[in-house]
Amino acid sequence: MKKTYIGWRERDIPSTQREYTEPVPLLGWNGELQVSGWARRNVFRYERDRVQPLLRRKEWDFYQISDGRFMAQVSFANITLGGYASAVLVDLRDGRTVASSMAPFAAGADRYALPARGDVPNLVRHRVGDALFEADTGADRRTLRFRNGDVQCHFAMDIPAGTENITTVLPFAGEPDRFFLTTKQNCLPCEGIFRFGRESCRFSKEDSFCVMDWGRVCTPYSLVWYWGNGSAWIAGPDGGRHRFGFELTWGIGDESNATETCLFYDGVAHKIEAVDVETFPKPDRWMEPWHFISEDGRFDMTMVPFYDHHTDLNIGIMRMHSHQVHGLWSGTAVLDGGERLDIRDMYAFCEYVENRW
Numbered sequence: 001m002k003k004t005y006i007g008w009r010e011r012d013i014p015s016t017q018r019e020y021t022e023p024v025p026l027l028g029w030n031g032e033l034q035v036s037g038w039a040r041r042n043v044f045r046y047e048r049d050r051v052q053p054l055l056r057r058k059e060w061d062f063y064q065i066s067d068g069r070f071m072a073q074v075s076f077a078n079i080t081l082g083g084y085a086s087a088v089l090v091d092l093r094d095g096r097t098v099a100s101s102m103a104p105f106a107a108g109a110d111r112y113a114l115p116a117r118g119d120v121p122n123l124v125r126h127r128v129g130d131a132l133f134e135a136d137t138g139a140d141r142r143t144l145r146f147r148n149g150d151v152q153c154h155f156a157m158d159i160p161a162g163t164e165n166i167t168t169v170l171p172f173a174g175e176p177d178r179f180f181l182t183t184k185q186n187c188l189p190c191e192g193i194f195r196f197g198r199e200s201c202r203f204s205k206e207d208s209f210c211v212m213d214w215g216r217v218c219t220p221y222s223l224v225w226y227w228g229n230g231s232a233w234i235a236g237p238d239g240g241r242h243r244f245g246f247e248l249t250w251g252i253g254d255e256s257n258a259t260e261t262c263l264f265y266d267g268v269a270h271k272i273e274a275v276d277v278e279t280f281p282k283p284d285r286w287m288e289p290w291h292f293i294s295e296d297g298r299f300d301m302t303m304v305p306f307y308d309h310h311t312d313l314n315i316g317i318m319r320m321h322s323h324q325v326h327g328l329w330s331g332t333a334v335l336d337g338g339e340r341l342d343i344r345d346m347y348a349f350c351e352y353v354e355n356r357w
Contacts, residue, residue: 017271018257020044026169027051031218032176033169038258040164040269042183042214046116051218052177055080058357059114061124061135062213063144064229065155065190068347069093070201071309071326072194074146074153076126076133078112079357081318085126085133087146087153089194089201092307092326099196101151103131118183118214119165142188142212155192155203157210160243163187163267165212168260170253178218180253186211187231187245187264207233209245223355225251226277228292228303230329230348231264237339242266244341246299246333248275248292248350261294263333270336272298281352286310286323290350292331301331301343303350317356324351 018037026044028034031052035044051057060077071090077083088100105112105128115122124135131148137159144155165185172178190210194201209231228248236242242265249260255274263270273295281290290303305327313320328345335341 017259017273019271026179026181027177030177033171033179035169036171036254036257038166038168038260038271040166042117042119042165042167044167044169044181046181046216048113048116048216053218056178056218056220058215058217058219060213060215061114061118062215063135063155063210064213065157065192065203065208065210066092066347067203067208070098070194070203072153072155072192072201072203074133074144074155076112076114076124076135078114081107081357083112085128085131085146085148087148087151087194089153089196090309092309095307095309098201099151099194101131101146101148103128103148105129114216116216118212119167119185144192144210150197151195153192153194155190155210157188157190158205159185159188160267164264164269166247166260166262166269166271168249168258170255170258170260172220172253175220178220178253180217180219181215182217182249182260183214184211184229184247184249184260184262185214186229186247187243187267188212189243211245219357221356223252223353223357225249225353226350227353228275228348228350230346232346232348234341234343234346236265236341244333244343244346246348248299250275261299263299263335265335265341272296275299277350281323281325286325290325290327292350298334299331301329301333303327303329303348309349309351319354319356321355322351322353324349 027050058079062075086102134145167183170180189205231245245264278291309324
């Protein structure tokens, strides 16, 4: 059926979504995409040597930790043309970048390959010059380390038993060898410390969560997307304390077989339909309220922004331009069983990104 996206375009949205439950190969021997859909864990077998063309291959492991006041981002990326390990700490209340460190590397560094899955036990450990990036994932816990000069951080996050994620494979129409494979795993209680010089910032599992954004993609040169994500402790319909979160991504590729939109409740994924924002915020409405609604009506939330984390890395042929807007979200979310959750002043974010890379 036809869905009118109020903000910026029309597209065909399916009434059902293709869920994969068993392992399947992602690419054929010639690099062409074999599947399109979503899963509650990564069942798509990624073989990086099959990705064609090579210069369009991009891989990243990105972690964002926040307690609603401070936000830490720790990441490692290899986009074939080059890459980096980085860590940044931001004070969300005054928009100040408290500390940051980046260690770049040049093209052709295949020694910086990343694992074929991010949601199973694995170890990523890379040195870039004097910098160290390490992500050690176990069955029920993940530790994250970064060290470069005066910036050092160490985080540990719980992966409670039964925790699901949303992994999606999105194709690009008319380009059989292009794809967007990502895993978003959030609602992970997190603790740790971010040190910078003689100062430090601590995070507690009582009020801090981590979201993992794991990506293995082969994309066109220009790309645009929205990404909204949040995690919180909330009071459920039974009056108990529950982990709640959501993952909203749209604007990337062909969503005919899946949308990257999902609710999480105590670690279980509840799939929802396409989501859009009622009023397109570009070019100057980033700090006005954003109203989000899903096609099936199960997600109806308004974000009142308090900070726009605006970044723009522009080096001519390559540009990474984003507005990651942080705010307090209020509204309703409906689980698969029909349970209605009333959300009030939940901290979360949504970003709008335009990339040429």
